[in-house]
Amino acid sequence: MSDADPESAAAGFARIAAGRLAEARWTLAAAAVAIAGVTFAAGGSWLVAIAAIAAVACVAALTPWRTRAMRLAEATAVRSPIDRLSALRLAAAVSDPLVVFDRSATVVQANPAAEAVFGSLRGVDLRLRFRAPEMQELIRQTLDDATHPAPVDYVERAPIERLFRVAASPVGDGTGLFVLVFRDQSEARRIDRMRADFIANASHELRTPLASIAGFIETLRGPARNDPKAQARFLEIMQAQTERMARLIDDLLSLSRLEMKPLAAPGQSADLVEVIAGVADTLTHLAAEAGVVVERNLPAEPVLAAGSRDELTQVFENLLENAIKYGRSGGRVVVSVARAPAQAAGGRPQVEASVRDFGPGISEEHIPRVTERFYRVDAESSRAQKGTGLGLAIVKHILTRYGGRLSIASQPGHGAAFTVHLPAA
Amino acid sequence: MHIVRSFDEDLKYLSGRIAAMGGLAERMVEESVSALVHADETLARKVVADDLLLDIAEREIDEKAIGIIARRQPLADDLREIIGAIRISADLERVGDLAKNNAKRVVAITAAQQPVRVVRGLEALAELALGQLKDVLDVYATRAVSTLASVRERDAQIDAVYTSLFRELLASMMEDARNITPCTHLLFCAKNLERIGDHATNVAETIYYAATAEQLPERSRQDKSHSVTLDVAAR
Numbered sequence: 001m002s003d004a005d006p007e008s009a010a011a012g013f014a015r016i017a018a019g020r021l022a023e024a025r026w027t028l029a030a031a032a033v034a035i036a037g038v039t040f041a042a043g044g045s046w047l048v049a050i051a052a053i054a055a056v057a058c059v060a061a062l063t064p065w066r067t068r069a070m071r072l073a074e075a076t077a078v079r080s081p082i083d084r085l086s087a088l089r090l091a092a093a094v095s096d097p098l099v100v101f102d103r104s105a106t107v108v109q110a111n112p113a114a115e116a117v118f119g120s121l122r123g124v125d126l127r128l129r130f131r132a133p134e135m136q137e138l139i140r141q142t143l144d145d146a147t148h149p150a151p152v153d154y155v156e157r158a159p160i161e162r163l164f165r166v167a168a169s170p171v172g173d174g175t176g177l178f179v180l181v182f183r184d185q186s187e188a189r190r191i192d193r194m195r196a197d198f199i200a201n202a203s204h205e206l207r208t209p210l211a212s213i214a215g216f217i218e219t220l221r222g223p224a225r226n227d228p229k230a231q232a233r234f235l236e237i238m239q240a241q242t243e244r245m246a247r248l249i250d251d252l253l254s255l256s257r258l259e260m261k262p263l264a265a266p267g268q269s270a271d272l273v274e275v276i277a278g279v280a281d282t283l284t285h286l287a288a289e290a291g292v293v294v295e296r297n298l299p300a301e302p303v304l305a306a307g308s309r310d311e312l313t314q315v316f317e318n319l320l321e322n323a324i325k326y327g328r329s330g331g332r333v334v335v336s337v338a339r340a341p342a343q344a345a346g347g348r349p350q351v352e353a354s355v356r357d358f359g360p361g362i363s364e365e366h367i368p369r370v371t372e373r374f375y376r377v378d379a380e381s382s383r384a385q386k387g388t389g390l391g392l393a394i395v396k397h398i399l400t401r402y403g404g405r406l407s408i409a410s411q412p413g414h415g416a417a418f419t420v421h422l423p424a425a
Numbered sequence: 426m427h428i429v430r431s432f433d434e435d436l437k438y439l440s441g442r443i444a445a446m447g448g449l450a451e452r453m454v455e456e457s458v459s460a461l462v463h464a465d466e467t468l469a470r471k472v473v474a475d476d477l478l479l480d481i482a483e484r485e486i487d488e489k490a491i492g493i494i495a496r497r498q499p500l501a502d503d504l505r506e507i508i509g510a511i512r513i514s515a516d517l518e519r520v521g522d523l524a525k526n527n528a529k530r531v532v533a534i535t536a537a538q539q540p541v542r543v544v545r546g547l548e549a550l551a552e553l554a555l556g557q558l559k560d561v562l563d564v565y566a567t568r569a570v571s572t573l574a575s576v577r578e579r580d581a582q583i584d585a586v587y588t589s590l591f592r593e594l595l596a597s598m599m600e601d602a603r604n605i606t607p608c609t610h611l612l613f614c615a616k617n618l619e620r621i622g623d624h625a626t627n628v629a630e631t632i633y634y635a636a637t638a639e640q641l642p643e644r645s646r647q648d649k650s651h652s653v654t655l656d657v658a659a660r
Contacts, residue, residue, distance in 0.1 A: 104437075120567065127441050128566030131448025157559060365592050368585035372549050375542070 017061040024060045031056050097164075097182040100171065101126050105139055108177065117156060117182075126180070130154065135166065142168040142178050153185070160400060163189045194256045205248055205374060205389075209241040244388070251390040255373075258311075258397050268402075269425030270309040271302040272337045272353050279316040280335060283324065290328040294320070297336035305351045305422040307402040315398050318391040319355040319418050325387070327357025330415050339424065349424040358415035367408050371396040395420075435493050436503070439486060439510045440565070446482045446517045447562040449475060451555065453524035454621060458551040460528055461614065462544055464535035472528035479521035486514040502638070509635035513565070516624040516631070520558070523617040523624075530610040537607045543597065546590045547611065550618045553583045557625040561632065570636045576629040577643070583622040590615045 021028065032053045039049035064071070088109065091098050097114035099121060101107050107129075110121040121129065126139055134152040141149040151167040164182040171177040216234045224230040280294050287294050305312070316335075323333045333355065340350040362370065366377045374389035392406075399406055403423050410416035453472050460468040490507050493499065499507060557579050564573055594608045594615070633641040 119563070120569070124566050125437070125440065125444075128444040129563065131444045131451065131562060133445075133448055133452060136445050136448060157555065364585075365589040367589075368582060369546060369549065369589050372545050374545070 021061050099180040101178055103176050138168050162186045198256055209245050213238050213241050248388045251388045255390055255394050268308045269304045270307050270312050272305050273298045273303050275312045276316050276335050279320055283320055287324050290324050292324050292328050293332045295334045303337050303351050304425040306425045311398045315395050318395050323355050323357040327359025330358025333357045350421050351424045352419055352421055354417050354419040356417040361410040361412040361414055361416045363412050432497055442486050443510055443513055450517045450520040451558055453521050457524040457527040460531050469528040469531040473525050476521050476525040479518050483514045483518040505635040509631045512631045513628050516627045520621050520624050523621050527614045527617050534607045534610045550586045554618045554622040557622050561625045561629045565632050570633050573629045573633050576626055580626050587619040
């Protein structure tokens with residue numbers, strides 16, 4: 001209320017006065033009864049009694065109830081943020097998943113971090129959603145004794161495997177509510193696994209080129225000792241083999257690094273048109289060398305998709321490089337980007353980008369498996385093309401991280417189309 | 426919500442038992458594959474022992490469900506729910522059996538040198554089957570039956586990987602007769618995983634029926650945007 005407005009100031013004062021009167025109503029009533037009683041007993045005039053009551057009422061209406069110190073304390077108490085902080089907001093600010101449930105194990109509230117990992121949980125019976133035997137036991141113990149059972153480890157497998165240390169405890173005293181707190185331990189686990197996988201894969205995949213190099217060295221020192229022509233040829237093969245080993249290690253490291261990264265931060269997006277055009281530019285040389293024309297079927301306006309620019313570049317580099325190498329006999333490769341046709345209700349809008357070649361294609365038995373690590377449709381031609389067998393595994397991994405997928409269509413003899421489906425951003 | 430509160434509790438007990446069975450079955454499949462890949466006989470023995478728990482749980486669910494039907498004479502969706510529980514528990518019990526069967530083969534397979542490539546394929550197949558099982562059981566918890574549509578698509582993917590593995594194993598056996606023993610066992614393992622996927626699909630159909638009183642729609646052949654175009658190549 002501003003001072004410049006006398007009417008609203010008056011109205012404001014009236015409201016405060018009415019408030020004070022209402023607050024003091026019982027005391028005022030008692031005072032009125034007392035004054036009336038005293039006046040009546042003393043045989044005094046009614047007018048005096050009414051005047052006295054009015055005076056008391058006036059004082060009650062005009063004077064503040066609390067002392068200045070009390071008012072100050074109250075004002076600061078109201079202003080202190082911790083008192084106004086709701087539990088929900090606090091839970092929302094926590095980056096670890098928190099799930100609050102009641103005595104019947106029904107979820108009452110799940111914070112956004114929990115919904116991001118486990119999907120919508122509200123009203124769901126916890127025992128139905130977290131079925132691992134350890135979790136069942138943890139929930140049972142929490143509900144039975146309402147103490148603090150020992151935390152357990154829980155693995156959520158999809159979309160990307162995550163390991164949590166889960167602790168359960170009652171909330172407050174006698175609220176009948178309990179909370180599950182999930183702490184993400186995936187990183188430690190990923191590092192362990194990465195080490196094991198790297199050693200297993202590297203030792204297996206490097207054995208073949210190493211054996212061949214060892215064989216050539218033996219030949220160079222023995223039968224081919226005095227044959228410069230053979231020596232030159234063998235050295236060339238050995239060089240190719242060492243290059244292959246180096247590439248293999250690069251790709252293995254790249255995949256391991258990808259697998260170690262935690263789930264992608266949400267909200268990243270990149271323009272597919274720009275990414276694909278950039279990839280096509282960098283691969284111009286390779287395409288020209290292979291005698292392949294890259295046709296761009298790209299819209300003029302940007303098409304935004306979920307994903308980081310760098311990682312999507314890696315995806316299309318792998319796909320386009322494959323198309324150029326393995327589909328070179330077709331002489332052309334078509335890259336295209338489009339928004340997917342509207343889906344059934346509930347589905348997020350998607351974008352599609354495809355890389356199509358007109359080479360020999362892939363026969364049906366290989367299609368479901370080409371994204372497996374080191375899976376090669378034809379080991380000979382893969383080796384000739386300097387493939388490491390990891391490219392599509394990397395592509396699949398990146399797409400999974402952003403909630404996308406790769407679909408492959410091929411008719412042998414007519415080429416193959418690799419289509420990337422990503423949520424629109 | 427029913428007027429008789431204990432009826433709700435009965436239903437809740439049933440679904441809780443089903444979920445616990447599901448969790449155990451998922452765990453067994455996971456561990457059986459892990460035992461296979463890492464040649465871990467101790468883990469394999471644990472899977473074989475765990476199967477007993479699933480058998481017991483199935484019997485308990487059956488008895489409880491029959492008891493409920495006898496006492497409450499449920500109708501409509503309650504009846505579908507209870508019959509559904511009986512069917513789902515039977516499917517989960519089969520999943521456990523298949524995992525146990527895989528675990529039993531661990532010794533025979535790991536005795537000989539196994540082709541790395543096939544084992545990777547088996548892992549990929551297991552991942553798909555487990556994903557199927559998890560998604561379906563998650564829907565049992567959330568009752569978001571609209572998401573069950575993708576179940577058929579994944580079933581087709583599982584079949585495709587299985588077919589591919591089958592060819593590869595045959596090729597491997599023809600190459601070298603010494604491969605025949607481990608590859609035959611691996612073939613059964615692959616078949617078992619494929620069957621696990623089928624049982625998961627069955628569970629999806631049961632859940633859908635219990636929730637909607639309708640059959641889960643067959644995959645529409647025209648919808649090419651959804652189906653990974655594998656099936657086009659397959660035909």
